[in-house]
Amino acid sequence: MEPIRTLRSRTVVLASTNIDTDQIMPARFLTTTTREGLGKHLFADWRYDSAGQPIPEFVLNKPEAAGCQILVAGRNIGCGSSREHAPWGLYDYGFRAVISSEIADIFRNNSLKNGLLPVVVDPQTHAWLLANPGAEVSVDLESSTVTLPNGQKASFSVEAFARYCLLNGVDETGYLLSQEAAIRAYEARHGA
Amino acid sequence: MTPTTLFGKIWAAHEVVAETAETPAVMYIDLHLTHEVTSPQAYTVLRQRGLKVRRTDRTLATMDHSTPTDSDQLFGRVPIKLESAARQVRELEKNCAEFGVELLGIHSPNRGIVHIIGPELGLTQPGATIVCGDSHTSTHGAFGALAFGIGTTEVGQVLATQCLLQRKARTLAVNVEGTLPRGVTAKDLVLAIIRRLGVSGGTGSVIEYRGSTIRALSMEERMTVCNMSIEAGARAGLIAPDETTFAYLKGRPRAPAGAVWDAAVARWRTLVTDPGARFDAEISIDAETLAPMITYGTNPGMSVALGEAIPASGDAVYVKALAYMGLTAGQQMLGQKINEVFLGSCTNGRLSDLEQAATLLRGRKVAPGVRFMVVPGSQQIKLAAEAAGLDRVFKDAGAEWREAGCSMCLGMNGDLVARGAYCVSTSNRNFEGRQGIGARTLLASPIMAAAAAVTGVVTDPRTLLA
Numbered sequence: 321m322e323p324i325r326t327l328r329s330r331t332v333v334l335a336s337t338n339i340d341t342d343q344i345m346p347a348r349f350l351t352t353t354t355r356e357g358l359g360k361h362l363f364a365d366w367r368y369d370s371a372g373q374p375i376p377e378f379v380l381n382k383p384e385a386a387g388c389q390i391l392v393a394g395r396n397i398g399c400g401s402s403r404e405h406a407p408w409g410l411y412d413y414g415f416r417a418v419i420s421s422e423i424a425d426i427f428r429n430n431s432l433k434n435g436l437l438p439v440v441v442d443p444q445t446h447a448w449l450l451a452n453p454g455a456e457v458s459v460d461l462e463s464s465t466v467t468l469p470n471g472q473k474a475s476f477s478v479e480a481f482a483r484y485c486l487l488n489g490v491d492e493t494g495y496l497l498s499q500e501a502a503i504r505a506y507e508a509r510h511g512a
Numbered sequence: 513m514t515p516t517t518l519f520g521k522i523w524a525a526h527e528v529v530a531e532t533a534e535t536p537a538v539m540y541i542d543l544h545l546t547h548e549v550t551s552p553q554a555y556t557v558l559r560q561r562g563l564k565v566r567r568t569d570r571t572l573a574t575m576d577h578s579t580p581t582d583s584d585q586l587f588g589r590v591p592i593k594l595e596s597a598a599r600q601v602r603e604l605e606k607n608c609a610e611f612g613v614e615l616l617g618i619h620s621p622n623r624g625i626v627h628i629i630g631p632e633l634g635l636t637q638p639g640a641t642i643v644c645g646d647s648h649t650s651t652h653g654a655f656g657a658l659a660f661g662i663g664t665t666e667v668g669q670v671l672a673t674q675c676l677l678q679r680k681a682r683t684l685a686v687n688v689e690g691t692l693p694r695g696v697t698a699k700d701l702v703l704a705i706i707r708r709l710g711v712s713g714g715t716g717s718v719i720e721y722r723g724s725t726i727r728a729l730s731m732e733e734r735m736t737v738c739n740m741s742i743e744a745g746a747r748a749g750l751i752a753p754d755e756t757t758f759a760y761l762k763g764r765p766r767a768p769a770g771a772v773w774d775a776a777v778a779r780w781r782t783l784v785t786d787p788g789a790r791f792d793a794e795i796s797i798d799a800e801t802l803a804p805m806i807t808y809g810t811n812p813g814m815s816v817a818l819g820e821a822i823p824a825s826g827d828a829v830y831v832k833a834l835a836y837m838g839l840t841a842g843q844q845m846l847g848q849k850i851n852e853v854f855l856g857s858c859t860n861g862r863l864s865d866l867e868q869a870a871t872l873l874r875g876r877k878v879a880p881g882v883r884f885m886v887v888p889g890s891q892q893i894k895l896a897a898e899a900a901g902l903d904r905v906f907k908d909a910g911a912e913w914r915e916a917g918c919s920m921c922l923g924m925n926g927d928l929v930a931r932g933a934y935c936v937s938t939s940n941r942n943f944e945g946r947q948g949i950g951a952r953t954l955l956a957s958p959i960m961a962a963a964a965a966v967t968g969v970v971t972d973p974r975t976l977l978a
Contacts, residue, residue, distance in 0.1 A: 337829050338711055342943040342946050347922040347946070348924050351597045396711065399712065399745060400743075400943060401646075401647050402550070403549075403663075425745070479536065492665075496677065500673070506540055510525075512542070
């Protein structure tokens with residue numbers, strides 16, 4: 321995994337509340353057996369019409385969305401299904417951070433494991449971001465702050481170990497594997 | 513000893529390494545359930561890193577999500593229509609063979625929806641930690657097990673280490689008191705709870721369902737309630753085990769037996785929240801005031817009790833949801849024309865769900881133009897239903913009787929609701945496109961589904977019950 325320290329990008333805004341992972345990655349794209357290439361299906365049912373043509377009004381189809389790495393979403397993004405295909409798709413499309421005022425548990429967890437930074441900001445900062453699509457924003461993981469174009473800063477919190485892993489490009493699986501002695505001791509203790 | 517919640521007890525018993533400010537706890541996982549959709553990429557990682565499945569004896573695989581429910585496709589008399597689904601099924605067979613994981617595959621009489629077969633086999637036991645790459649893993653909490661959905665990276669971690677990194681969740685008590693009125697089911701109860709909490713009201717929390725109403729529920733009803741905990745955003749749902757739990761588990765093929773059973777029950781009896789233990793939050797619900805519920809919107813929190821009008825709101829997202837549903841504020845759901853009915857899923861695909869629907873259906877016909885699909889949650893349920901003649905009731909009424917699987921709950925196995933069609937569904941999610949592109953899902957109980965099937969409109973099931 322590539323380390324994340326700082327991101328600076330214009331934002332794409334999807335203001336809907338409760339954007340569930342079925343919208344982010346519809347179930348019919350889950351019959352894949354790899355994690356690559358899901359970006360083209362991201363928000364498929366909002367992004368393409370029934371003939372498979374891009375819907376021009378949808379934000380990801382607008383020219384200004386190109387190259388944006390930060391998605392600002394309405395409250396409670398990522399609710400519903402545990403499908404990791406949702407963060408895989410967002411990452412493959414090019415997003416590196418998702419900002420909201422609330423992020424659903426499993427989606428947040430899955431995002432952290434894939435180099436997609438879930439950023440929960442205070443309602444005021446969130447409201448400003450929703451109202452100002454395309455704003456040039458920076459996200460600094462080291463100091464855990466979001467900086468708005470006017471220089472105003474908002475802090476966010478990321479679980480300490482996930483933050484360490486993201487900053488250093490370390491993956492959690494390696495850490496779990498290094499706990500083998502403790503796991504074996506637990507199993508012996510519990511007759512497991 | 514400090515009084516402890518049920519969640520606190522299970523948590524403490526599974527800490528391999530305690531959490532610190534810098535690192536989460538390493539939590540031991542007793543049972544890992546896997547299926548064809550969220551495991552292939554995890555096995556790829558094991559292969560890349562040269563890892564084995566650490567505890568094949570604590571890992572079980574089945575196929576349910578993308579697996580067809582059409583007999584001919586399932587049993588290979590004709591090819592599986594969705595080539596990608598067929599590939600996924602083959603990939604699971606290959607991975608299980610290579611890594612030595614037990615697979616309840618296509619020809620197993622024990623195959624079924626992953627959250628139905630765990631309890632059915634007696635694998636789901638009180639006090640255990642259970643995970644699966646599926647958010648409805650919360651179902652198993654009905655047995656007093658700490659059970660939650662995980663992503664595919666975590667599936668790989670559990671396969672490799674039998675452990676997960678976890679931060680301790682908050683606790684939320686949902687206290688339900690009183691007798692459920694006639695015609696009001698566990699599904700109506702959980703829809704009412706989700707409406708009250710909202711779809712993110714449980715975020716970061718483990719819910720414990722408590723109170724006289726919960727104690728009076730059967731295990732199948734408790735599973736329906738715990739199943740939808742995730743629809744309130746909760747990490748898991750829990751119900752303390754009791755005599756109902758023990759009676760359900762006794763004699764199940766993989767439940768403990770003999771002296772081991774007695775010791776297990778003695779241990780399970782300690783799995784209660786101690787008097788005086790504090791929850792981080794609590795809500796109370798009066799069961800006597802509840803009525804049959806149905807959703808009208810595009811998340812499971814958007815529901816009304818029959819007789820209530822769809823609420824009005826100027827919120828843009830709300831307006832968009834109603835436009836997607838083709839419904840208007842102020843409208844009653846009663847009398848709304850419907851096109852399809854789905855009875856099944858990990859929420860309501862168990863034998864008692866089929867029995868309740870069949871009771872209402874007996875001697876009646878599915879309304880002209882309505883498609884009614886009945887999908888048992890497991891092959892064991894299918895066999896039991898057939899032994900009881902329920903399949904005849906469904907088929908005589910004009911319903912389709914299918915093989916076990918997730919089916920129409922999610923549009924990825926060929927069972928789809930038509931674009932723009934209204935489907936009364938006993939499943940768990942009414943998200944846009946969940947049952948097929950443009951599908952309009954109305955979540956309800958099995959008896960409301962049966963009532964809609966025979967009348968062709970949303971109908972109060974109480975008017976059709978004897």
